[in-house]
Amino acid sequence: MCKIKTKGVIKIRGYSNYRGRNSFRSRFLFVLIIIFAAAAVIFAGNRLLFSSDGGLLAKLFDQQEEQTDPPALIIVPSTESSSETVPSSEATTLPEEPIEGSAYLRSIYLPDATNSEALETALELAANGSINAVVIDMKHDDGTLAYISETDFAVTAGVNPEDDESVRSSIASLKDAGLHLIARVSAFKDNIVPRKIQYSSVHVRSGVIWLDYNYHTWLDPYSQSACEYISSVSAELCELGFDEILLDHVQFPTVGKTNLLYYEDEATISREEAISSFLDMAGRSVVDAGGTLSVMLDGDIVYSDIDGSGQELSTLANLSNRLYFTRPENDASTDEPFIPALEAAEISDAVVAVTLDGSETADEISELIDSLESVPTGNTFSELESISGWLLLGSGLYDIE
Numbered sequence: 001m002c003k004i005k006t007k008g009v010i011k012i013r014g015y016s017n018y019r020g021r022n023s024f025r026s027r028f029l030f031v032l033i034i035i036f037a038a039a040a041v042i043f044a045g046n047r048l049l050f051s052s053d054g055g056l057l058a059k060l061f062d063q064q065e066e067q068t069d070p071p072a073l074i075i076v077p078s079t080e081s082s083s084e085t086v087p088s089s090e091a092t093t094l095p096e097e098p099i100e101g102s103a104y105l106r107s108i109y110l111p112d113a114t115n116s117e118a119l120e121t122a123l124e125l126a127a128n129g130s131i132n133a134v135v136i137d138m139k140h141d142d143g144t145l146a147y148i149s150e151t152d153f154a155v156t157a158g159v160n161p162e163d164d165e166s167v168r169s170s171i172a173s174l175k176d177a178g179l180h181l182i183a184r185v186s187a188f189k190d191n192i193v194p195r196k197i198q199y200s201s202v203h204v205r206s207g208v209i210w211l212d213y214n215y216h217t218w219l220d221p222y223s224q225s226a227c228e229y230i231s232s233v234s235a236e237l238c239e240l241g242f243d244e245i246l247l248d249h250v251q252f253p254t255v256g257k258t259n260l261l262y263y264e265d266e267a268t269i270s271r272e273e274a275i276s277s278f279l280d281m282a283g284r285s286v287v288d289a290g291g292t293l294s295v296m297l298d299g300d301i302v303y304s305d306i307d308g309s310g311q312e313l314s315t316l317a318n319l320s321n322r323l324y325f326t327r328p329e330n331d332a333s334t335d336e337p338f339i340p341a342l343e344a345a346e347i348s349d350a351v352v353a354v355t356l357d358g359s360e361t362a363d364e365i366s367e368l369i370d371s372l373e374s375v376p377t378g379n380t381f382s383e384l385e386s387i388s389g390w391l392l393l394g395s396g397l398y399d400i401e
Contacts, residue, residue, distance in 0.1 A: 025337070038195035044303055074189075105322075105351055105389025106369075107182065113146070113170040126177040133180035135246060135391060136171075138237055143192030146258040153229040157196040168327055171241045182294070183242040187230050187278075188219045189249035202253060205262040212256030221310060222265045227278045231285040238291035245286050246324065248296040250275060250316075251309040253328060258308060271310035279319040292321035296353070324351045352387055356394035 108125065110118045113136045125131040138146045145154060147164040154160050161167075174181060194201030194209060194217035201209045202220045219226040234245040252271050253261070253336065255367055265274070283293045295316050317323055352372055371392040 024269070092325055096134075103132070103180075104373075105133050105180070105391070106131045107180075107351075107389065107391045109135045109184070109391060109393045110135075111137045113174070114166040119170050119173065121172060122179070125176050126174075126179050131179070133389075134174055135182040135184050136174075136242075138183040139185040139233055140241075141186045141189050141191070141249070142285055143186075143190035143194075145233070147237070147240060149233055151229055151232045151236070153193055153197060153200070153225070154233070157193045159192050166241070175241055180244065181242045182244040182246050183234075183237040183240075184246045184248055184296075185230065187232055187250045188221055188226070188252070189216065189246045190219050191216050193226075193229070194219055199223070200229070202261055202263075204260045210253075210256070210261055212253055214255075218253045220263070221271070221274045221278055222263050222269070227281055230278070231282040234282055234293070235285040235289040235323075236293075238289035242291060244292045244294055244321065245282075246294045246296055247282065249298075250279065250295050251298070251311050252309075254309050271308065272312045272315065275310040276312070276315050276319065279316065283319055291309055293319075294322040294324060294351075295320045296324040296326075298326065322351050324353050324391060326353045326355070350387060351389040351391055353391040353393055356392060358394065 108122060108131055110122060113119060122131070122134050136146070140146070142156070142162070144159050146161065146167050148160045149155075157250075164169055165172075171181065198209060200223045202218045204210050211217060219230070221227065234247070237245060263271075269277075279293070279295070286293045297311065297313075297316070313323075354368065354372070360368070369390065369392075372387065
């Protein structure tokens with residue numbers, strides 16, 4: 001609830017000695033205006049959007065016109081606060097042994113398992129032996145879920161679909177085809193839950209929500225509640241029939257005016273420790289539910305000097321079943337972007353994710369797959385035991401024969 005404090009005494013200049021009816025009526029109307037203004041702010045609550053200098057921009061859920069300049073926006077915070085944070089680094093423990101690996105992965109990405117064309121393609125590729133796994137988007141970047149979750153956050157934020165019978169049917173069909181099912185979960189990148197449950201969001205020093213350049217909100221990796229939400233969703237997906245959970249955006253935000261971000265617990269717990277603690281929690285939840293946990297790494301972070309993400313390769317490798325690496329788009333000839341990173345972190349295997357733009361022919365995709373499966377024989381992989389699989393992303397996957 002917003003509180004308005006006034007300082008000093010309001011003085012009305014004029015003929016102070018006059019005590020007539022007009023003076024009284026003016027003051028009475030002035031008081032009424034102040035009362036109505038205060039009530040408007042109070043009832044507006046968290047639905048107002050302000051700039052960093054305090055100027056009112058728009059109502060939070062009203063449609064906004066597209067802006068070309070990077071935003072510097074903040075949102076009036078919820079009055080509900082949370083003292084919960086991730087456990088301290090002393091409480092963070094790594095599993096005694098790495099999570100067991102599995103067979104060589106040949107997989108394609110299905111952003112929507114209910115799409116009949118995508119489902120038919122996946123089943124055909126499974127039948128002719130081209131693939132043995134599918135990655136299905138189950139928690140999207142915007143925060144919406146592809147299934148109905150029973151978690152409090154999902155119900156409160158309204159991210160569940162109206163029904164999930166279709167997606168459950170698709171999962172069953174893919175499972176019956178003998179495919180290894182992998183659920184992609186956008187972890188901390190979420191544009192709905194942080195707005196509806198604001199104490200779970202990353203914020204600026206004043207406590208208001210921080211937005212990146214795309215007006216996108218993020219869950220706070222230091223928030224115990226946020227970490228528990230993602231862990232619970234991951235466990236539910238295992239119970240739904242998935243064999244593996246692929247967590248994407250397991251990081252602190254790095255795009256936008258990150259200098260405005262404020263993490264109270266960073267003084268005692270590093271960002272790397274916070275991410276490690278979260279993965280420890282999520283990994284145990286997933287394993288208890290009968291699945292395995294993997295992490296998708298953004299090449300822009302892994303292969304550059306971007307700081308502040310909280311991602312540390314060796315730690316991520318120890319706390320996950322697999323690491324997925326993105327390669328340069330439409331470039332199957334070079335392995336250099338990810339080889340140094342793998343070797344530096346002493347990671348012996350990885351799943352290589354390649355994005356297709358739809359222009360590739362079936363023969364070109366076949367050649368790409370052959371090159372991916374033969375990379376252990378290349379000189380640049382002399383220090384690596386193997387690449388544990390490949391994942392094809394993008395619309396081009398429908399051209400595979």
